[in-house]
Amino acid sequence: MTRINPGGTIGILGGGQLGRMLALAAANLGYRCHIYCPEENSPAFQVADKTTIASYTNDVALTEFARSVDVATYEFENVPAQTADIVSQNTLLRPGARALMVSQDRLTEKQFLADAGVKTAPYQEFHTAEELDAAFKVIGRPSVAKTRRFGYDGKGQQLVKTSKDLAKVLSVTGSTPAILEGFVNFDREISVIVARSASGDVAAYPVGENVHTNHILDVTTVPAQVSDLVEAKAKVIATKVANALEYVGVMGVEMFVNDDKNQIIVNEIAPRVHNSGHWTMDGAATSQFEQHIRAICDLPLGPAEARGAVRMKNLLGDDILDCEQYLADPKASFHHYGKSDPRPGRKMGHVNWVEPAEG
Amino acid sequence: MTRINPGGTIGILGGGQLGRMLALAAANLGYRCHIYCPEENSPAFQVADKTTIASYTNDVALTEFARSVDVATYEFENVPAQTADIVSQNTLLRPGARALMVSQDRLTEKQFLADAGVKTAPYQEFHTAEELDAAFKVIGRPSVAKTRRFGYDGKGQQLVKTSKDLAKVLSVTGSTPAILEGFVNFDREISVIVARSASGDVAAYPVGENVHTNHILDVTTVPAQVSDLVEAKAKVIATKVANALEYVGVMGVEMFVNDDKNQIIVNEIAPRVHNSGHWTMDGAATSQFEQHIRAICDLPLGPAEARGAVRMKNLLGDDILDCEQYLADPKASFHHYGKSDPRPGRKMGHVNWVEPAEG
Numbered sequence: 001m002t003r004i005n006p007g008g009t010i011g012i013l014g015g016g017q018l019g020r021m022l023a024l025a026a027a028n029l030g031y032r033c034h035i036y037c038p039e040e041n042s043p044a045f046q047v048a049d050k051t052t053i054a055s056y057t058n059d060v061a062l063t064e065f066a067r068s069v070d071v072a073t074y075e076f077e078n079v080p081a082q083t084a085d086i087v088s089q090n091t092l093l094r095p096g097a098r099a100l101m102v103s104q105d106r107l108t109e110k111q112f113l114a115d116a117g118v119k120t121a122p123y124q125e126f127h128t129a130e131e132l133d134a135a136f137k138v139i140g141r142p143s144v145a146k147t148r149r150f151g152y153d154g155k156g157q158q159l160v161k162t163s164k165d166l167a168k169v170l171s172v173t174g175s176t177p178a179i180l181e182g183f184v185n186f187d188r189e190i191s192v193i194v195a196r197s198a199s200g201d202v203a204a205y206p207v208g209e210n211v212h213t214n215h216i217l218d219v220t221t222v223p224a225q226v227s228d229l230v231e232a233k234a235k236v237i238a239t240k241v242a243n244a245l246e247y248v249g250v251m252g253v254e255m256f257v258n259d260d261k262n263q264i265i266v267n268e269i270a271p272r273v274h275n276s277g278h279w280t281m282d283g284a285a286t287s288q289f290e291q292h293i294r295a296i297c298d299l300p301l302g303p304a305e306a307r308g309a310v311r312m313k314n315l316l317g318d319d320i321l322d323c324e325q326y327l328a329d330p331k332a333s334f335h336h337y338g339k340s341d342p343r344p345g346r347k348m349g350h351v352n353w354v355e356p357a358e359g
Numbered sequence: 360m361t362r363i364n365p366g367g368t369i370g371i372l373g374g375g376q377l378g379r380m381l382a383l384a385a386a387n388l389g390y391r392c393h394i395y396c397p398e399e400n401s402p403a404f405q406v407a408d409k410t411t412i413a414s415y416t417n418d419v420a421l422t423e424f425a426r427s428v429d430v431a432t433y434e435f436e437n438v439p440a441q442t443a444d445i446v447s448q449n450t451l452l453r454p455g456a457r458a459l460m461v462s463q464d465r466l467t468e469k470q471f472l473a474d475a476g477v478k479t480a481p482y483q484e485f486h487t488a489e490e491l492d493a494a495f496k497v498i499g500r501p502s503v504a505k506t507r508r509f510g511y512d513g514k515g516q517q518l519v520k521t522s523k524d525l526a527k528v529l530s531v532t533g534s535t536p537a538i539l540e541g542f543v544n545f546d547r548e549i550s551v552i553v554a555r556s557a558s559g560d561v562a563a564y565p566v567g568e569n570v571h572t573n574h575i576l577d578v579t580t581v582p583a584q585v586s587d588l589v590e591a592k593a594k595v596i597a598t599k600v601a602n603a604l605e606y607v608g609v610m611g612v613e614m615f616v617n618d619d620k621n622q623i624i625v626n627e628i629a630p631r632v633h634n635s636g637h638w639t640m641d642g643a644a645t646s647q648f649e650q651h652i653r654a655i656c657d658l659p660l661g662p663a664e665a666r667g668a669v670r671m672k673n674l675l676g677d678d679i680l681d682c683e684q685y686l687a688d689p690k691a692s693f694h695h696y697g698k699s700d701p702r703p704g705r706k707m708g709h710v711n712w713v714e715p716a717e718g
Contacts, residue, residue, distance in 0.1 A: 006682055006695040006708075024383055027406045030695025030708065046408040047386045285641075285692065285713075300687040307715075323365055328659040333644065336365040336389025349365075349389065354644075356666075356715070 002092060002198070004070045004297040006030030009049070011069030011091065013056070013083070015042025017337040017347060018075035018273050021281075023047045025289035031297070036065045043338045044075075056083045066090030073249060073296050077103045077271050078150060094198065094248040094296040099271035102245065106148045106179050109268060116244035118237055119265045121256075122182040132169060135180040136160070142183035145169040147176050155215075159183070184265060186256035190224045192238035193277035195250045195291045198298035202242055203291065204235040205284060205304045208276050208312075210254075216345060220276045220312040222283060229262050241269060250292035252276055275314065275347070282333040282352040283310030308357040312350055320348035331355070361451060361557070363429045363656040365389030368408070370428030370450065372415070372442070374401025376696035376706060377434035377632050380640070382406045384648035390656070395424045402697045403434075415442045425449030432608060432655050436462045436630050437509060453557065453607040453655040458630035461604065465507045465538050468627060475603035477596055478624045480615075481541040491528060494539040495519070501542035504528040506535050514574075518542070543624060545615035549583045551597035552636035554609045554650045557657035561601055562650065563594040564643060564663045567635050567671075569613075575704060579635045579671040581642060588621050600628060609651035611635055634673065634706070641692040641711040642669030667716040671709055679707035690714070 004010070010026050012019045015037030023033040023044050032049040035042065038056065045051045050068065054061035056079065063086060066072055071092040077100060084097045102112045106123075113120050124135035125148070136143070147156035158172040159165060160180070169178075189212070194204040209224035210217055224231070238253040252274025254267040277288035286294070286302025294301055315322075320342050326334040336349040363369070369385050371378045374396030382392040382403050391408040394401065397415065404410045409427065413420035415438065422445060425431055430451040436459060443456045461471045465482075472479050483494035484507070495502070506515035517531040518524060519539070528537075548571070552564040568583035569576055583590070597612040611633025613626040636647035645653070645661025653660055674681075679701050685693040695708040 006679075007697070007699055020386070024386055024406070027379070027383055027697065028694055030697045032405050032697065046391050047383070047406050049405040282644075285689070294686070300683070302686070303689040320365075324659070327653070327661075330644070330662040335387055338366070338386065338389045338391065340366055 002071075002298065004031075004092075008032075008070040008297070009034055009068065010293065010296070011036060011065055011072035011087075012044065012048075012075060013037075013072065013079055013087070014075035015039065015044035015051075016075055017043055017339075019044035020047055020337060021287075021289045021335075022073070022075065022273060022292060025287055026293045029290065029293055029299075031293065034065060034069050036062070041340075046338050056080055059086055062086045063090055071296050073292070074100075075272055095251070095271050096246075096248065099245050099247055099251070103269050103271045104149055106146055106268070107177070110179070112244070113241070113266055113269075116240055118240060119263075121184045121265055121267075123179045125177065125179050127177050129170060132166075132180065136166060139180050139182045144181045144183055145173055145178055146181060147173050147178045149176065184256050185258065186265075187259040188225065188257050189254065189267070190226060190230075190234060190257055190264075191220075191252050191254045191274065191276040192234050193250060193252055193274055193280065193288050194235075194238040194242050195288075195295045195301055195304070196242040196247045197295040197301050198248045201301050202239050203301040203304040204238050205277065205280060205288070206306045207231050207234045208279060210276050214345070216316065216347075217275045217314055219314075220279055222279055222306050222310045226257055226259070227262055230257055230259075230264060233262070233264055237264060237266060241266070245271075247271070249295045250274075250277070250288050276312075278335070278350050279306075279310040279312040279352055280304075281335065283307050283312075283354050306357075307354055309355040311353045314347060315349040315351065317342045317344040317346055317348065323349070326351045329353075361430075361657065363390075363451075367391070367429040367656070368393055368427065369652065369655070370395060370424055370431035370446075371403065371407075371434060372396075372431065372438055372446070373434035374398065374403035374410075375434060376402055376698075378403035379406055379696060380646075380648045380694075381432070381434065381632065381651060384646060385652045388649065388652055388658075390652065393424060393428050395421070400699075405697050415439055418445055421445045422449055430655050432651070433459075434631055454610070454630050455605075455607065458604050458606055458608075458610070462628050462630045463508055465505055465627070466536070469538070471603070472600070472625055472628075475599055477600060480543045480624055480626075482538045484536065484538050486536050488529060491525075491539065495525060498539050498541045503540045503542055504532055504537055505540060506532050506537045508535065543615050544617065545624075546618040547584065547616050548613065548626070549585060549589075549593060549616055549623075550579075550611050550613045550633065550635040551593050552609060552611055552633055552639065552647050553594075553597040553601050554647075554654045554660055554663070555601040555606045556654040556660050557607050560660050561598050562660040562663040563597050564636065564639060564647070565665045566590050566593045567638060569635050573704070575675065575706075576634045576673055578673075579638055581638055581665050581669045585616055585618070586621055589616055589623060592621070592623055596623060596625060600625070604630075606630070608654045609633075609636070609647050635671075637694070637709050638665075638669040638671040638711055639663075640694065642666050642671075642713050665716075666713055668714040670712045673706060674708040674710065676701050676703040676705055676707065682708070685710045688712075
């Protein structure tokens with residue numbers, strides 16, 4: 001329940017665009033930020049009061065970092081368990097280590113969600129060729145093989161539609177533990193950005209609808225084209241997940257929706273601010289970044305309503321060179337992450353369009 | 360007309376809250392900021408990519424600073440002429456030196472405004488006791504004696520209502536040049552925040568109405584309680600001033616209004632982002648800080664309409680300790696400048712309340 005008042009120092013593990021936007025939001029509330037990241041020239045360094053360039057396995061640097069801050073948080077879910085341990089031995093870590101443990105592994109994540117009473121796709125774990133065959137007999141096709149750990153943006157995944165696909169699975173998952181997941185027929189992907197404060201207050205933003213291109217988020221629109229029932233159910237699910245984890249901070253809960261049946265299954269949870277919540281920077285009175293800072297500092301949560309209809313578009317790679325057109329569009333709010341190298345597929349910035357609600 | 364694209368570096372002279380909020384807005388657009396300020400622990404340092412702690416008369420440090428940035432700007436109008444010279448010899452300085460020259464001296468300011476066809480209070484310059492007597496014969500009472508330079512928040516001023524007041528004037532103005540200004544009967548003080556880009560585009564925000572307490576801005580409300588005619592005239596005046604100066608950046612133009620006569624006179628101009636424009640951070644799609652960055656980088660200006668009715672309140676000194684009440688208020692947006700010492704009267708933060716416009 002420890003409250004960290006404005007003027008305090010927040011430590012952030014990870015120096016990418018999420019860390020940068022967290023630092024900007026924290027500064028607006030009067031906090032100083034200390035960014036810890038192994039990569040030189042990390043975007044978040046440009047806006048931080050203090051920076052540490054060191055590996056996530058450098059115990060000495062981690063200890064110094066943790067002792068220099070009032071609370072530590074992270075911008076990515078793959079923080080090593082040992083890193084989280086050292087930090088939490090020396091300062092408050094919010095969200096806590098359990099959120100990392102659960103979300104880093106697709107198997108523990110699915111088990112946690114089942115325990116919380118939340119529906120997911122059917123799955124079977126496998127490791128060897130024999131286990132894969134056994135899993136395939138239960139799950140059938142189409143299905144998707146996914147490594148349990150370190151998958152993102154479609155990496156470490158193999159869609160299984162044919163026997164040929166099945167033969168490819170082990171070359172994709174390699175020798176690491178994996179799961180075979182039943183392919184879910186869904187009409188749309190949605191996500192809920194939910195915040196839970198150290199005091200246990202919860203605020204869920206309106207449901208966003210996500211469109212991916214090449215496995216990377218392209219566009220989020222709010223409101224999602226779902227029934228009121230699905231909107232309400234999705235928020236209940238996200239709240240249930242946050243409460244079951246005794247979560248502190250903002251998290252993204254990705255879900256698949258079957259429109260006819262008003263059915264929702266949870267795809268995955270991300271224990272951090274989430275790309276599909278970037279619309280809140282202009283489309284809500286409190287951005288997900290400020291909300292995360294409020295939550296981990298145990299301040300009151302801010303209002304999470306949308307200001308109107310919002311559309312967020314990611315700018316990947318060279319998309320960023322079109323910034324002029326967005327800056328000249330009076331309905332667009334443009335955000336640039338300060339990265340100098342627009343590699344293909346790299347998240348360079350985003351644009352929000354807000355259409356104010358009718359009064 | 361040089362454009363500085365996102366990714367470039369902006370230099371800011373001055374590291375107070377205005378420099379800090381400029382740096383935060385610049386970062387959102389992808390710029391790096393280099394803050395130059397003589398005071399250690401300046402609030403803007405906490406959010407800057409680079410910092411220089413050096414005096415404004417340190418030519419070597421100024422030259423290095425200027426050469427490290429693509430464009431330089433400032434957060435205060437009392438930048439010494441010599442400082443501005445050195446910076447502008449080594450990089451773009453926006454707004455330019457003329458805006459500083461005109462606004463640093465109440466006499467040149469009034470002369471400039473008269474030349475631009477803008478009405479001000481009647482005034483006479485004086486230096487000696489004899490000149491003061493002569494000025495008093497022309498201006499009469501009530502009047503206000505003001506030093507020509509370095510006055511702010513009511514410092515260096517003496518209201519003259521009685522002969523006793525008149526006798527006090529020289530002890531207040533000291534041996535520095537001053538003016539005696541006719542006291543203007545006005546019903547309200549308003550200000551217009553106007554932006555002019557390097558390409559000459561102009562955008563004026565809606566008129567704000569200001570209430571001062573102890574000579575320090577307390578509250579700004581938008582819209583101002585003025586007629587449509589005054590609203591329109593005030594914007595025209597601010598635009599005229601910006602154009603006459605060939606100004607580049609955001610400026611604040613303070614005016615007095617006589618309601619019955621729909622009369623406006625300009626009180627003073629501030630060649631920088633302005634406290635009475637802080638409402639734009641939550642009450643407009645483009646904040647005055649982002650607008651200033653757009654203007655000096657020659658990007659398209661953003662929309663300057665208000666989102667609804669807005670009220671901005673400054674938090675001075677210990678006011679900041681009430682942050683909990685503002686953070687808990689769903690209609691309030693809270694801003695904290697990251698200053699650790701809440702001295703009486705010190706600007707520590709502000710709060711904006713936005714009441715969305717009816718659709």
